[in-house]
Amino acid sequence: MSISFDAAIQSFKPQLPLAVALSGGADSTALLIACATRWPGQVHAFHVHHGLQAAADGFEAHCRALCERLVVPLLVRHVDARNANGQSPEDAARQARYGALEDMLAEATGIRSIALAQHADDQIETILLALSRGAGVAGIAAMPMQWQRAGIDWHRPLLKTGGAEIRKWLKEQGADWVEDPTNADERYTRNRIRRNLLPALQATFPQFRETFARSAEHAAQAAELLQELAEQDLQTVGNPPSINALQALSRARQANVLRHWLRLAHATTPSAAQLGALLDQIAACTTRGHRIHLKIGRGFIERKDGLLDWYN
Structure with missing residues (x-):
């Protein structure tokens, strides 16, 4: 109040x-x-x-x-x-x-x-x-x-x-x-x-x-839980993340851990469209020859030896 x-x-x-x-x-x-x-x-x-x-x-x-x-x-x-x-x-x-x-x-x-x-x-x-x-x-x-x-x-x-x-x-x-x-x-x-x-x-x-303040407090609690989950999932998928390990997670958890990884390791934030395109590519990545090259935040993500590699 x-x-x-x-x-x-x-x-x-x-x-x-x-x-x-x-x-x-x-x-x-x-x-x-x-x-x-x-x-x-x-x-x-x-x-x-x-x-x-x-x-x-x-x-x-x-x-x-x-x-x-x-x-x-x-x-x-x-x-x-x-x-x-x-x-x-x-x-x-x-x-x-x-x-x-x-x-x-x-x-x-x-x-x-x-x-x-x-x-x-x-x-x-x-x-x-x-x-x-x-x-x-x-x-x-x-x-x-x-x-x-x-x-x-x-x-x-x-x-x-x-x-x-x-x-x-x-x-x-x-x-x-x-x-x-x-x-x-x-x-x-x-x-x-x-x-x-x-x-x-x-x-x-x-x-x-x-x-509105009460809604903000609820959102802050939810954001804290998402942060804790992202930290746990990043330990599982690795840094840089393994595509196979990401595919074992739900799409929502993939999005959550990838946002956390990009912010933590590369100080960048993807747009909703960029993240959605990356998630689609991860889902489609079922063969060794599947190529990923996407603009993400301030740089690019590529597939490299089963991992996601970010560079700018």
């Missing part, structure tokens, strides 16, 4: 010292104020300057003024978040942002946890984006509330709190924040979802935040 901002902060129990990713927007501003008030002297702020718009300097200025007022140490990283050909601007910015946060975690020694300010509406937008792209259970699982990477605990403590609730809390504190001008730009799919779909969902299904 959706919870209030105060309840979200009270239930947040990170290991200290804690870093807060601070963009300067309402959500991260509220998160930093609440954390710095609750754990004075134990909170740091990390700001990533994406360099994508003139307003970015204003974001940094707001963050510096806020951290000075709260007596919170601030680290700032300037990154080039421009997207490459074939890459979405949102994905480029996200990758640059997480890379910068990891760099700052390495520099600010002693930090044991980091908190990100994504909230319930962000989670709904992520689920709807995943559904629009035909994602599987891993995509529908959306964003986790907590995970660990390189010995650091990462948290999203506001993931069950709505954006309006956060802004209401900020106004009650008399605090200001910076509005990102791109949030009104409907060239971005997330903004169209926020402006057009969320109000329609609210009018039609008033409890949609809770029910």
Whole structure:
């Protein structure tokens, strides 16, 4: 169920010292104020300057003024978040942002946890984006509330709190924040979802935040089970996979273990059409002379001595 901002902060129990990713927007501003008030002297702020718009300097200025007022140490990283050909601007910015946060975690020694300010509406937008792209259970699982990477605990403590609730809390504190001008730009799919779909969902299904979140939790459990099965099956089929061993599995398990193998061993992900074509070729591979040569992800898969060989 959706919870209030105060309840979200009270239930947040990170290991200290804690870093807060601070963009300067309402959500991260509220998160930093609440954390710095609750754990004075134990909170740091990390700001990533994406360099994508003139307003970015204003974001940094707001963050510096806020951290000075709260007596919170601030680290700032300037990154080039421009997207490459074939890459979405949102994905480029996200990758640059997480890379910068990891760099700052390495520099600010002693930090044991980091908190990100994504909230319930962000989670709904992520689920709807995943559904629009035909994602599987891993995509529908959306964003986790907590995970660990390189010995650091990462948290999203506001993931069950709505954006309006956060802004209401900020106004009650008399605090200001910076509005990102791109949030009104409907060239971005997330903004169209926020402006057009969320109000329609609210009018039609008033409890949609809770029910969508529950579906995401179910999908996350299913994704975890599929991951465990893929790890077991990869031990059976081998790395690189044996075609005969793959043929002993159901088509669904073949797809699951092949996605896992390609992601783990070759850092690539096949499209649904590519994976379907590969599964068809595996099923048809009943003679020694059967040839496989398919475009898969960023490279190609070929049959080699009864095994699947990937190269780029």
